[in-house]
Amino acid sequence: MKLQQFRYLQAIVENNLNVTEAAERLFTSQPGVSKQVKLLEQELGLEIFHRTGKHFAHVTPAGQKILARAENILKEVENIRAMAEEFRDEDRGSLSIATTHTQARYFLPPLITRFRERYPRVHLLIHQGNPEQIAQMAASGQVDFAIATEAIALHRELIMVPAYRWRHGVVVTPEHPLATAKPLTLGAVAEHPIVTYVHGFTGRGRLEQDFQQQGLTPEIVLSAADSDVIKTYVRLGLGVGIIAHMAFEEATDTDLTYLPAEGLFSEHITRVGFRQGMYLRRYMGYFMSLIAPHLDQPSLEKALSARNQEAVDALFAGVTLPVH
Numbered sequence: 442m443k444l445q446q447f448r449y450l451q452a453i454v455e456n457n458l459n460v461t462e463a464a465e466r467l468f469t470s471q472p473g474v475s476k477q478v479k480l481l482e483q484e485l486g487l488e489i490f491h492r493t494g495k496h497f498a499h500v501t502p503a504g505q506k507i508l509a510r511a512e513n514i515l516k517e518v519e520n521i522r523a524m525a526e527e528f529r530d531e532d533r534g535s536l537s538i539a540t541t542h543t544q545a546r547y548f549l550p551p552l553i554t555r556f557r558e559r560y561p562r563v564h565l566l567i568h569q570g571n572p573e574q575i576a577q578m579a580a581s582g583q584v585d586f587a588i589a590t591e592a593i594a595l596h597r598e599l600i601m602v603p604a605y606r607w608r609h610g611v612v613v614t615p616e617h618p619l620a621t622a623k624p625l626t627l628g629a630v631a632e633h634p635i636v637t638y639v640h641g642f643t644g645r646g647r648l649e650q651d652f653q654q655q656g657l658t659p660e661i662v663l664s665a666a667d668s669d670v671i672k673t674y675v676r677l678g679l680g681v682g683i684i685a686h687m688a689f690e691e692a693t694d695t696d697l698t699y700l701p702a703e704g705l706f707s708e709h710i711t712r713v714g715f716r717q718g719m720y721l722r723r724y725m726g727y728f729m730s731l732i733a734p735h736l737d738q739p740s741l742e743k744a745l746s747a748r749n750q751e752a753v754d755a756l757f758a759g760v761t762l763p764v765h
Contacts, residue, residue, distance in 0.1 A: 442484065443477075443481075444514070444515070444518060445477065446477050446478070446480070446481045447511035447512075447514060447515055448467065448515065449463065449467070449477050449478060450478065450481075450489065450507075450508055450511055451508070451511065451512060451515060452464075452466055452467050452474075453474070453478070453490070453497065454500065455581070458490065458496075458497040458498070458499070458500075460474050460478075460497065478490070485507070487501070487503050488501050488503070488504065489501060489503070489504035489507055489508070490504060513718070516582070516716070516718055516719070517718070519582070519720075521720075524720055526722070531722070531723050531724070532560055532562050532563070532724070533562045533563065534563050534564070534722060534724065535563065535564040535565075535566065536556075536563055536564070536565050536566070536585055536586075536724065536725060536728060537565075537566040537567075537568065537583070537584040537585050537586075538565075538566070538567050538568070538584060538585065538586050538587075538588065539567075539568040539569075539570060539574070539575035539578040539579060539583075539584040539586070539587045539588070540567065540568075540569065540575060540587070540588040540589060541570070541571065541572060541575065541588075541589055541590075541642060541643065541666070542569060542666055542667050542668065543642075543643050543668055543685050543687070543688055544588050544711070545567060545569050546668065546688075547668070547685070547687045547688050547690075548588075548687055548765060549567070549588075552728070552731040552732065553565065553567075555731055556724075556727070556728050556731060559724075559727060560724045560727070566584070568583075568584055571641055571642065571666065572589040572590070572591040572642065573641065575587040575588075575589055576589065576599065576714060579599055579714050579716065580598050580599055580714075580716065582716060585715060585719070585725060586713050586714070586715050586725075586728075586729075587599070587713070587715070588604070588711065588712075588713050588714075588732070589711065589712070589714075590643060590644055590709050590710070590711045590712070591641055591642070591643075591644070591646070598716070598717065599714035599715060599716065599717070600714065600715055600716070600717055600744055600745065600747070600750070600753055601712045601713070601714045601750065601753065602712060602713050602714075602736060602740075602741070602744055602753065602757060603710050603711075603712055603757055603760070603762055604710075604712055604713050604732050604733045604736065604762070605711055605732070605733055605762050605763045605764065605765050606710055606711075606762045606763070606764045606765075607685055607686055607687060607708070607709050607711065607764065607765050608685075608686055608702065608703065608706055608707075608708055609644060609648060609683050609684065609685060609686065609702055609705075609706040610683070610684060610685075610686045610689060610699055610700060610701055610702050611625065611630060611681060611683055611699070611702050612671075612672060612675055612681075612682040612683075612684055612689060612694070612697045612698065612700070613675065613681055613682070613697070613700065614675065614676065614678065614696070614697065614698070615696075615697075615698050617633075617681070617698070618633075619633065619681060619700060620698045620700070622700075625700050625701075625702065625705065626705070627651065627652060627655050627657060627705050628655065628657060630659070630681060630683075630705070631652060631657040631658070631659040633680060633681045634660050634661075634662040634679065634680030634681065635659045635660060635661045635662065635680050635681050635682075635683060636661075636662060636663045636664075636665070636671050636674050636675055636679055636680040636681065636682045636683070637661060637664060637665075637671060637682065637683040638664060638665065638666065638668075638683075638684075639664040639665060639666050640664070642666045643668075643684075643685050644685070644706075644707075644709045645664075647706075647707045647709065648683060648706060648707075650707070651705070651706050651707055662679055662680050663679055663680065668684050668685065668688035671683075671684055671688075672684065672688075672694065672697060675697060676696060676697065682697075683706075686701075686765070687765050710762065713729065713732060713736070717745070718745070719745070721738070721741055721742065721745060723738070726738035726741055729741055733762065733763055734763070735757065735760045735762075740756065740757075743756055744756055
């Protein structure tokens with residue numbers, strides 16, 4: 442057995458059993474990939490893929506178990522490489538993060554600045570996507586960390602640690618009737634057209650539940666994944682904006698009025714997800730501690746060695762999460 446054969450198996454599965462696409466991804470030839478798969482099957486004495494003609498139709502039951510073990514072996518190979526890099530030069534390497542627009546635009550910039558001051562030789566990559574996409578990137582090993590509020594919690598192959606709490610707030614133009622409404626109520630907000638996030642982004646699902654629990658059905662006239670887009674259409678008078686608190690910037694949003702909404706909307710928890718068994722380099726631990734003080738290297742090492750997600754949750758059960 443060869444590691445390269447395991448990489449071929451993984452690429453074939455990730456490309457929907459299309460050997461040609463797997464070969465292109467690996468910068469090799471289709472016949473070469475097919476030959477190595479056949480050699481591995483001959484060595485093991487069983488089929489990993491069931492074939493229909495010359496094409497792979499599905500993974501056999503035995504193949505599924507072999508692929509799971511092969512994936513673990515490849516992860517350990519990457520961990521060994523990361524460990525070796527740590528000993529060669531602990532201040533050099535790469536860090537890849539997947540997150541949503543709100544996190545990338547409003548939460549991460551000051552953290553990234555501090556991180557780069559401490560580790561200027563670490564190559565930093567930031568991928569932006571919807572919560573489901575970024576969770577998939579972390580689960581597949583494309584990125585080291587995924588930062589999001591929704592969807593990430595549904596991926597049981599990821600370790601998920603709580604990072605911080607946040608709430609929604611309301612933004613309006615200064616002349617809007619709600620700008621002077623005291624006290625602000627959900628009923629008063631629901632009397633006006635609303636501009637907020639699309640489903641699956643930044644607490645939209647919980648937001649609707651908050652209205653429903655009070656028997657309210659607001660008119661949502663525009664949905665966007667981007668907080669800046671929401672604020673733009675509020676400025677145009679399209680409606681009342683409901684955004685994450687961190688997405689309002691007093692220094693730049695001077696033409697808008699922010700209305701705190703404590704008690705109106707549910708609290709949310711943003712989490713960081715990463716692969717089970719990954720090797721946590723020192724600069725990765727430092728980056729996590731910038732996200733939240735309780736996510737320090739010792740705590741993360743305990744999370745990595747926990748038996749399951751329930752054990753991880755127990756580790757952080759008594760932690761008071763910061764608010765952003």
